[in-house]
Every structure is written in structure tokens, then in C-alpha cells.
Amino acid sequence: MTLLEVEGLCVRFPTRRGLVRAVDGVDLTVEEGEVLALVGESGCGKTTLARTIVGLERAQEGTVRFEGKEVRGRGRARPMRDYRRRVQMVFQDPTGALNPRQTIYEAVAEGLRVHHMGQDEERRVADALSRSGLRPPERFFTRYPHEVSGGQRQRVVIAGAMVLEPRLLVADEPVSSLDASVRGEILGLMRNLVDTTGVAMLVVTHDLGLAWNIAERVAVMYLGRIVEVGRAEEVLQSPQHPYTQALLSVVPEAKHVEQQILQGETPDPAAIPPGCRFHPRCPLYQSGDAEELGIAQQCRTVDLGLAPIANDHVVACHARA
Amino acid sequence: MTFRFVSRKVLGSLATLLFVVCFNFFLFRVVESDPVSALFRGRNISQQQRQQLQHDFGLDKSKPEQFVRYLNQTAHLNFGFSFETRQPVTSEISARIGRTITLVGISTLLSTTIGIWLGIIAAWRRNTPTDYVVTSTTMAFYAMPDFWLGLLLLAAFAESFRWFPTGGIVNVGSGATGLSHLVDEAKHLFLPGLTLTLAYLGEYTLIMRSSLLDTMGEDYLTLARAKGLRDATVRRRHAVPNALLPIVTLAAVNFGFVLSGAIAVESIYSWPGLGLATYNAIRAPDLPMLQGLFLLFSAAVIVANLAVDLLYAYLDPRVRTA
Structure with missing residues (x-):
């Protein structure tokens, strides 16, 4: 069943250089109990998308539906409050995500108090800590964040999210600030939480290997738009969008494909190219293949949406349409 | 907080005090x-x-x-006898200390609370007209020399409008007692108090503002909001307590300067406290008086610094184990 449904979502920021279109018409769904990895270069808008889904940014256009009901309104409205409990977030840097003056117990219990789940608070906190791998939990109650390791801190943040019994966990680069040695452990913990509690997870990452390890489905984002979505093995083993292909070709494990180094920087989200937003960097377009296929004109002028090419595999590319 | 931590801080303070005692003697005899x-x-x-x-x-x-x-x-x-009055320095000081604590203490308290409050407002509404008005006004007062600000206020409110007396602590010859005496004293206190409050205000406002802005960039505030905490609660529970840490240092050190902080303002308003006594003692020079006063001022600052160190360890868990 579909848990989260994002449709036509646009988030824009006015800046001195003009209007930045960080999220520019995103369609995305998260199914119950699945892990969806959202991948893309830095600056492609994936973090903004995640923050908007959690309700930290306001979308100018589009809708977010959760369990079939549209999420709107400010923090005080009752449905929003309920939504804030059922969708939790995990940040990249656990050191910054914990108040240095709060004990670990306080950090985990805070959410419970906000949502009036204070009955048998201590048991709930202990339970969340031990399920996040901090055992025995009582030993961590009175400690401060600076007294535990980076990996343990991220476990505290995860416990603080899971204690609210969410349906969806949005994790923004959950392991990229951690030591390589504990990355696997934290990913294992997250996968385990999905399998045991049925929580769904949206993992924002720039690391395709991570997506491969943890996700059922992968969504590829480029310059404010999703350009390819599908089952992880399909997207990662037979990528259809030239951008996905280029991303994958530079993964060290991918020996069988020729490396494609994309030309140029990520274009400016304040000045998104017309037509297919990827065409100025597209190897297919640059090599003249698009011209041969007779679609070059479309690439330059027609902005296209996602179209299905196979079961559950959608791509936004004129060459695959 | 360990015994070792506390005793190390206390011993350090005592050593500083000993140095001040020796230095004090030569300071006034260099010339x-x-x-x-x-x-x-x-x-x-x-x-x-x-x-x-x-x-x-x-x-x-x-x-x-x-x-x-x-x-x-x-x-x-x-501490010897004052050259000028032939009274013991200790009794000269104890006769005046209360008045200075009243004046500077009240001003410091007011500027601290108002300054923190303004700083919070400015930070929370950064880059809005409110922020610009608060920041530029307090900055202007902060930049003014306190004696000059004092003279301006004196000229305006005591000379031109005659709303307040020009100086002293009570009206000369007034035999008023009880409530009317208190009102009389409050009127005399108003202008020097206002001068000092305005002069100190900017420091607190600007530091609170920038400290809160730093804190507001922290992820734990975003996380707290994502968990459903209201903005006002996030500010009260997470942002302000953490942003107050630098203010604690500033306030405590300034309270150390309460005794000595108003030499210029006390002189302008003829407020018969320790500041005016210092001013008079320098003119003589009344060496025993100066030694006594400076020792007291230094001791106050040293004690305040010690208090900050201990308070900080209490307030910031990261310092305790460091």
C-alpha cells in the first residue's frame, strides 16, 4: 500500500541571484515498509525534498498525501501534529542533531512529551534505546552526547525518532558523517528496524553503494526533478536515464561499463535549462546520438515527465519514450 | 565537578589576588x-x-x-587611614559601597535582562525592521562614551526639562523620611542609572543576538521542530538556554566591575559612591584610599571570574569532563 504520495511538488527560494527552484515538480511515492533511496549529486535538491516532506520547508506547489490524506496546514493544526509524529527524521550529523546540554534520556523522551505519549515514558525510552543497540539502556540515560561515540550518537537520534512509533523515517545522509567502520552497523540497524517494525524509510544519499545495500527501490534526482525510479537492482544494473548511467559508470565496482565523466558543473537551480534539464550535460545529446535519433529538437525544447518503460520502472528521457 | 577542579580554580584566584596586592603598592607610586x-x-x-x-x-x-x-x-x-579625611579606609569604603552597589547593581541587572530580551527579539526577527532598529539603537548607545551620554542626559532632563535633579543622592536639606525619602532617592538614581543601563545595553544585545543566531543554525533545533515542537517552545527550551552561555561569562565579569564601573558617571552626577571616591582619591593622590579601593575592585573581578568558571562547569556539561 502506498504510504506517502508526493505530486508536483515545487519548493522555491528567493535569492539575490534570482528564484532558486530547489524542488521543481517532483512526483514520488513511498510504499509501506519499504526502503526508498533518493540519490543524486549535491545541490540537486534531494535534501530540500526530504525537508519538505517532513514539513520543515513549505512547498509553493504540489501536494503531499500521507495514508491517502493530504498533509497541509501549519504546525498547530491537529492533522499536521499527528503527521509530525508519524514521520520522523534522522540527520547527517548526529553531533549537531543533539542538544549538548540534554542527557540522552531527555533527548529521546522529548518527542514523547511533545506528543503526549508520556505514560510509562521510562519504559518507552529504555525500549527505544535498546532496540537501537544501546544496551543496557539505563547506562545511557544520564550520559551527555559528548560522552558517547559518533555511532552511538546516531543511535540516540534514531532511538529518538523510533520512540514515537513512526510509519516513515526520512534519513538525510544518515551515515556519511560517521567512521567507515560504524557505517555498516548503522545501516544494519536501520534495515533491521524496517524489517522488525514495518517502518518505511526514505534514505537521501549520494552514495549509490549505500542505496544498493539498503534500498528496495531507488529514485534518481537531477536538478530539482526525479529522472528515474525503479527497483534497486533494475535501476542500478540496467539504468535507463543517461544521467543514472553516468552516475553508475564512475562507481569503482562498475568495471564492465565505460566511464562517462559528465561535462561541466551541476547547472544552477536558479537558471534551469529549457527542454530536458539534463541536455546540456547529456552524453547522448552531446555525442550527437540524439540528433541521429531525431529527438535533439525535443531535448532542447520539451520538458518531459516520468514515463513507464517497464514494470515499476519509470524514466524521464526522450530517447526512452 | 571534581574537588580537584574547584581547588585548582580557587588556588589560581588566590594567586592572582596576591599579585594584585603587591602590584597595587607600586602602581600608585610609579609617578x-x-x-x-x-x-x-x-x-x-x-x-x-x-x-x-x-x-x-x-x-x-x-x-x-x-x-x-x-x-x-x-x-x-x-588598609590604613585616608590622607584626606583621616578616617580608616575601611570605614570610608563601607560608608559608600552600598550606594555604588545600588546604582551600578540596578543598572547592570536592568541592562542584562533588557539586553538579553532585545537580543532574542533581534535574532528571532533577523533582517527585519525590528532587528535593524534594535541593533542600531543599542549599538549607538554602546559606542557612546558613558561620560558623554551622561552629560547629554544631564543637560536634557535635569537642566532643560528639570524633570530630575542634577546630582547627589537626596535633595540638600530635605528632612524627608520613609516613602518620600525613597522617592527622592529614586529620582536622584534615575539619570545615572539610565546612563549606565544604556551604556551597557548594547553589549548584551549584540552578543545575545549573535549567540542566538549561531545556535539557531544548529540541527537540534530543526530536529526539535521536525518532532512537532512549536517554534516558541523550541526557542525557549533549546535555543535560548544554549545561547545564554556566552552571556553568563559577560554578565558575571560585568558584575565584578559593579564596584568600580562607574567612576565617570558617579563623578558627573556627584553620586557619592566608590567611583566618586576613586576620582577624588586620584586627584590627591590619597594613596591608602587608592590602594584600598583598587584592592577591593580587583578582588571583586577575581571573585566574579571564579564564579564564572564554577558556574560554567555547572551549566555546560562539556566543560565538566574537560
């Missing part, structure tokens, strides 16, 4: 002065009287002898 002729300027005193006075003041002895005598006296908490 050769002749207190006797300064004090009796324009009056006819015979050579014999002059020598008698030199002897009474202990100025006929050599510097090392004077120093040993000073150390010995200070160790017994005897």
Missing part, C-alpha cells in the same frame, strides 16, 4: 607625587607641620620600608 602639598595646596603650613604630616602618612620612610609596612597591614586587613 612621584607629593600628597602633602597636594592636599594642603593654598594653605599655609610650616615646615614642621609638613614634616609631621609626612611622618603621619609614613611617607618619610624609604619605599621598601613602606612596602613591608603596607604588606603587613594588608595581611591584617588594615
Whole structure:
């Protein structure tokens, strides 16, 4: 069943250089109990998308539906409050995500108090800590964040999210600030939480290997738009969008494909190219293949949406349409 | 907080105090002065009287002898007699200390609370007209020399409008008691108090503003909002307590300066406190008075610093284990 449904979502920021279109018409769904990895270069808008889904940014256009009901309104409205409990977030840097003056117990219990789940608070906190791998939990109650390791801190943040019994966990680069040695452990913990509690997870990452390890489905984002979505093995083993292909070709494990180094920087989200937003960097377009296929004109002028090419595999590319 | 941590801080403070005691003696003797002729300027005193006075003041002895005598006296908490009034320095100081604590204490308290409050408002509404008005106004007062601000207020509210008295602590010759005496004192307190409050305000506002802005960038505030905490609660529970840490240092150190902080303002408003006493003692120079006052001022600052160190360890868990 579909848990989260994002449709036509646009988030824009006015800046001195003009209007930045960080999220520019995103369609995305998260199914119950699945892990969806959202991948893309830095600056492609994936973090903004995640923050908007959690309700930290306001979308100018589009809708977010959760369990079939549209999420709107400010923090005080009752449905929003309920939504804030059922969708939790995990940040990249656990050191910054914990108040240095709060004990670990306080950090985990805070959410419970906000949502009036204070009955048998201590048991709930202990339970969340031990399920996040901090055992025995009582030993961590009175400690401060600076007294535990980076990996343990991220476990505290995860416990603080899971204690609210969410349906969806949005994790923004959950392991990229951690030591390589504990990355696997934290990913294992997250996968385990999905399998045991049925929580769904949206993992924002720039690391395709991570997506491969943890996700059922992968969504590829480029310059404010999703350009390819599908089952992880399909997207990662037979990528259809030239951008996905280029991303994958530079993964060290991918020996069988020729490396494609994309030309140029990520274009400016304040000045998104017309037509297919990827065409100025597209190897297919640059090599003249698009011209041969007779679609070059479309690439330059027609902005296209996602179209299905196979079961559950959608791509936004004129060459695959 | 360990015993070792506390005792290390206390010992450090004592060492500083000891240094101040020694330094104090030489500070006022670097420039050769002749207190006797300064004090009796324009009056006819015979050579014999002059020598008698030199002897009474202990100025006929050599510097090392004077120093040993000073150390010995200070160790017994005897700070000597004022050259000018011939009263013990301790009683001169204790007669005035209350007035200074009233004036500067109230001003510091007011500027701290108002400054923190304004800083929070400015930070929370950063880059809005409110922020610009608060920041630029407090900055302007902060930049003004306090004696100049004092003179302006004096000229405006005491000279032109005559709303407040120009100086002193009560109206001369007023035999008022009880409530009307208190009202009279409050009127006299108002202008010097306002001057000092305005002069200190900017420091607190600007530091609170920037500290809160730093804190507001922290992820744990975003996370708290994502968990459903209201903005006002996030501010009260997470942002402000963490942003207050630098203010604690500033406030405590400034409270250390409460005793000495108002020399210029007390002189302008003839507020008969320690500041005015310092000003008068420097003119003479009334060496025992100066030594006593400076020792007291330094001790207050040292104690305040010690208090910050201990308070900080209590407030910030990261310092405790460091």
C-alpha cells in the first residue's frame, strides 16, 4: 500500500541571484515498509525534498498525501501534529542533531512529551534505546552526547525518532558523517528496524553503494526533478536515464561499463535549462546520438515527465519514450 | 565537578589576588607625587607641620620600608587611614559601597535582562525592521562614551526639562523620611542609572543576538521542530538556554566591575559612591584610599571570574569532563 504520495511538488527560494527552484515538480511515492533511496549529486535538491516532506520547508506547489490524506496546514493544526509524529527524521550529523546540554534520556523522551505519549515514558525510552543497540539502556540515560561515540550518537537520534512509533523515517545522509567502520552497523540497524517494525524509510544519499545495500527501490534526482525510479537492482544494473548511467559508470565496482565523466558543473537551480534539464550535460545529446535519433529538437525544447518503460520502472528521457 | 577542579580554580584566584596586592603598592607610586602639598595646596603650613604630616602618612620612610609596612597591614586587613579625611579606609569604603552597589547593581541587572530580551527579539526577527532598529539603537548607545551620554542626559532632563535633579543622592536639606525619602532617592538614581543601563545595553544585545543566531543554525533545533515542537517552545527550551552561555561569562565579569564601573558617571552626577571616591582619591593622590579601593575592585573581578568558571562547569556539561 502506498504510504506517502508526493505530486508536483515545487519548493522555491528567493535569492539575490534570482528564484532558486530547489524542488521543481517532483512526483514520488513511498510504499509501506519499504526502503526508498533518493540519490543524486549535491545541490540537486534531494535534501530540500526530504525537508519538505517532513514539513520543515513549505512547498509553493504540489501536494503531499500521507495514508491517502493530504498533509497541509501549519504546525498547530491537529492533522499536521499527528503527521509530525508519524514521520520522523534522522540527520547527517548526529553531533549537531543533539542538544549538548540534554542527557540522552531527555533527548529521546522529548518527542514523547511533545506528543503526549508520556505514560510509562521510562519504559518507552529504555525500549527505544535498546532496540537501537544501546544496551543496557539505563547506562545511557544520564550520559551527555559528548560522552558517547559518533555511532552511538546516531543511535540516540534514531532511538529518538523510533520512540514515537513512526510509519516513515526520512534519513538525510544518515551515515556519511560517521567512521567507515560504524557505517555498516548503522545501516544494519536501520534495515533491521524496517524489517522488525514495518517502518518505511526514505534514505537521501549520494552514495549509490549505500542505496544498493539498503534500498528496495531507488529514485534518481537531477536538478530539482526525479529522472528515474525503479527497483534497486533494475535501476542500478540496467539504468535507463543517461544521467543514472553516468552516475553508475564512475562507481569503482562498475568495471564492465565505460566511464562517462559528465561535462561541466551541476547547472544552477536558479537558471534551469529549457527542454530536458539534463541536455546540456547529456552524453547522448552531446555525442550527437540524439540528433541521429531525431529527438535533439525535443531535448532542447520539451520538458518531459516520468514515463513507464517497464514494470515499476519509470524514466524521464526522450530517447526512452 | 571534581574537588580537584574547584581547588585548582580557587588556588589560581588566590594567586592572582596576591599579585594584585603587591602590584597595587607600586602602581600608585610609579609617578612621584607629593600628597602633602597636594592636599594642603593654598594653605599655609610650616615646615614642621609638613614634616609631621609626612611622618603621619609614613611617607618619610624609604619605599621598601613602606612596602613591608603596607604588606603587613594588608595581611591584617588594615588598609590604613585616608590622607584626606583621616578616617580608616575601611570605614570610608563601607560608608559608600552600598550606594555604588545600588546604582551600578540596578543598572547592570536592568541592562542584562533588557539586553538579553532585545537580543532574542533581534535574532528571532533577523533582517527585519525590528532587528535593524534594535541593533542600531543599542549599538549607538554602546559606542557612546558613558561620560558623554551622561552629560547629554544631564543637560536634557535635569537642566532643560528639570524633570530630575542634577546630582547627589537626596535633595540638600530635605528632612524627608520613609516613602518620600525613597522617592527622592529614586529620582536622584534615575539619570545615572539610565546612563549606565544604556551604556551597557548594547553589549548584551549584540552578543545575545549573535549567540542566538549561531545556535539557531544548529540541527537540534530543526530536529526539535521536525518532532512537532512549536517554534516558541523550541526557542525557549533549546535555543535560548544554549545561547545564554556566552552571556553568563559577560554578565558575571560585568558584575565584578559593579564596584568600580562607574567612576565617570558617579563623578558627573556627584553620586557619592566608590567611583566618586576613586576620582577624588586620584586627584590627591590619597594613596591608602587608592590602594584600598583598587584592592577591593580587583578582588571583586577575581571573585566574579571564579564564579564564572564554577558556574560554567555547572551549566555546560562539556566543560565538566574537560
